[in-house]
Amino acid sequence: MVARSSEVRPPAVRHSASPGAGGRRRRGAGRLAGLGLGGAALLVSLTGCDVGKAFGGFGWPQGGITPESHRMYDLWIASCIAALAVGVFVWGLIFWCVVRYRKRGNELPVQTRYNLPMEFLYTIAPILIVSVLFYYTAVVQTDVVRTTKNPDVTVEVVAFKWNWQFNYRDGQGKDANTVASTLGTSEVIPILVLPTGRSIRFEETSKDVVHSFWVPEMLFKRDVMPGNIRNVFEVSSLDAEGAYVGRCAELCGSYHAFMNFELRVVSPQQYDQFLAAKRDGKSTQEALTAIGEDPYATTTKPFDTRRNTANFNPDDVAAGAGS
Numbered sequence: 001m002v003a004r005s006s007e008v009r010p011p012a013v014r015h016s017a018s019p020g021a022g023g024r025r026r027r028g029a030g031r032l033a034g035l036g037l038g039g040a041a042l043l044v045s046l047t048g049c050d051v052g053k054a055f056g057g058f059g060w061p062q063g064g065i066t067p068e069s070h071r072m073y074d075l076w077i078a079s080c081i082a083a084l085a086v087g088v089f090v091w092g093l094i095f096w097c098v099v100r101y102r103k104r105g106n107e108l109p110v111q112t113r114y115n116l117p118m119e120f121l122y123t124i125a126p127i128l129i130v131s132v133l134f135y136y137t138a139v140v141q142t143d144v145v146r147t148t149k150n151p152d153v154t155v156e157v158v159a160f161k162w163n164w165q166f167n168y169r170d171g172q173g174k175d176a177n178t179v180a181s182t183l184g185t186s187e188v189i190p191i192l193v194l195p196t197g198r199s200i201r202f203e204e205t206s207k208d209v210v211h212s213f214w215v216p217e218m219l220f221k222r223d224v225m226p227g228n229i230r231n232v233f234e235v236s237s238l239d240a241e242g243a244y245v246g247r248c249a250e251l252c253g254s255y256h257a258f259m260n261f262e263l264r265v266v267s268p269q270q271y272d273q274f275l276a277a278k279r280d281g282k283s284t285q286e287a288l289t290a291i292g293e294d295p296y297a298t299t300t301k302p303f304d305t306r307r308n309t310a311n312f313n314p315d316d317v318a319a320g321a322g323s
């Protein structure tokens with residue numbers, strides 16, 4: 001029995017102690033080290049330039065206008081580079097195995113089982129990778145959703161089917177007072193005027209269903225909830241003057257797609273003048289003209305609702321007709 005069992009031992013076990021196998025393993029380890037070094041060199045050369053720009057942000061929108069948007073963008077780019085580095089390494093190992101251990105004859109390949117270092121590596125490595133990603137995600141998320149006690153500007157965002165109202169407030173919470181307001185209509189796109197260089201608190205509330213306040217350049221959106229829920233977030237500053245289209249990002253009904261608004265970022269002096277003009281009773285269009293800004297939205301325009309032509313009960317059909 002003992003003799004037979006030694007006969008059926010795989011050839012690999014007999015060969016494992018031979019100098020040839022040791023040489024192959026050393027060469028394999030050398031290749032692995034070379035692959036790792038190559039990957040590291042590639043990473044260094046890639047991070048030397050703006051990787052995000054070179055690859056179109058890896059699908060993440062570019063052109064953020066707040067410090068928070070840059071932090072989220074950087075996290076995304078770094079995560080993509082890490083994922084690609086791991087991916088390239090794993091693909092390399094797969095292709096190397098496919099080539100190195102392809103079938104060459106009828107000889108049974110090396111049978112390796114219970115390789116503890118290997119099992120330890122592929123258990124620990126993913127846990128380490130996920131831990132690092134989780135750590136940086138938690139740090140950036142905490143930073144992005146942080147609110148402060150005394151933001152420079154507080155604006156209440158009121159969403160309703162299907163438009164927006166922006167209330168400039170003298171304090172925080174629902175008990176604060178509105179000092180000026182802008183209301184959107186089907187004919188006029190509402191313009192939210194805000195200053196550069198000041199921290200801004202957005203307090204969101206809805207009059208009916210769930211909407212979502214989204215300015216793509218902030219790279220951040222948050223649901224606007226009905227009831228007594230006030231969803232709050234802050235940006236520590238807006239860094240670039242200009243006009244930016246804003247949208248509702250939650251399917252809220254028939255005319256959801258028409259719920260556009262415009263964020264107009266102006267200088268702090270212009271903002272103060274705008275607010276003073278509004279407090280004096282001027283309309284948003286008049287106040288915008290007074291500070292030398294375009295009175296109407298430049299990034300989007302009111303949509304034709306075609307309520308009559310698209311209606312099941314157009315006005316020209318007499319009520320009760322056919323009954």
Ligand SMILES: [Cu+2]
Pocket residue numbers: 159210211212248249250251252256259
């Ligand atoms: Cu909506």
